[in-house]
Amino acid sequence: MAAQPINDESDNDTYPDVPAIPAGLRIPPPHRRAPxxxxxxxxxxxxxxxxLLGAHGRSGAGTLARIWAPAADADGGWPAADRYPGVVVVARTDFDGLTAxxxxxxxxxxxLIGEAILLGTALVPYAPGRLPKSLRRKAEIVAAASPAVxxxxxxxDLPLHPRSELATWSPADPPPPPPGRMRGPVSSAASPQPQLAAVGMDIFTAARTAYAR
Incomplete structure (x- = not known):
């Protein structure tokens, strides 16, 4: 579906429907915004x-949209005309991903997102382990500007399975069993990963709260 780009903030005097830009806020140029x-x-x-709005290519938004049943990929833009316009920006935690x-x-x-609602940002690790200090600081900057992170x-094992075979999670699913010392790791194709289910439930709850306001 073709998306129409929003008007630039310089058009405020000509188009009264364009919102006023808060003073002092750094606005990315049009080519770095999502339509x-x-x-x-x-x-x-x-x-x-x-x-789920991927901030860049291979952000992980499509994979998470497959795993979380209440979610869908936003097709690269802000869903200003949909019934439920809540958006989670998804990005990898490398430099380019955090910048996007x-x-x-x-x-x-x-x-500058129409009637869409930013719920927060989901940060997808680009590699296992702790982020380097410079990237942690950049992630903190993103978190400070986002309603939630x-x-x-x-x-x-998540990258080992085709996206189409990944198990899905729904808010109606029973809570996952607590981890047991005798139980081996669960395949992402056999059952939703408990950690991802917990994040999905948190995001679903945030969306429901936003729509109730």
Whole structure:
């Protein structure tokens, strides 16, 4: 579906519907923003409760949309015309990914996302282990500008399965059993990973709260 780019903030005097930009806020240039979808992305079927907006290519948004049943991929833009317009920006925790996430969070802070609602940012690890100090600081900057931040855990076997075979999680699913010392690791294709289910439930709850306001 073709998305229409939003007006630049310089058009405020000509187009009164364009929101005023908060003073002092750094706004990314138009080519670093995501477009605003002025037509619904979800044309048929059950409307997703949450949209996942990948800040860049291979962000992990498509994989998470497959795992979390209430979510869907936002097709690269802000779902301003959908029934449930809540958005989670998804980005890898490398330098470029965090920079792209910051751009989208600042775009939202400037009110340049139509009727979409930024719920928060999901940060997907680019590698196992602790982030280097420079990237931790950059992630903190993204977190400071975002309504919420969800840290996606590193799961060893997740890249080993085709996306189409990954197990899905739904808010109606029973809570996962507590980890046991005698139980081996669970395949991501056999059952939703408990860590991802917990994050999915937190995001679903955030969306429900936002829509109730």
């Amino acid at each position: 605003v979808h002025h037509q619904p992305i979800a044309a048929t079927g059950k409307a997703p409760a949450v949209w 996430a910051q751009d989208l969070v600042l775009q939202a802070a400037a009110g 969800w840290q996606i855990p590193w799961i060893d």
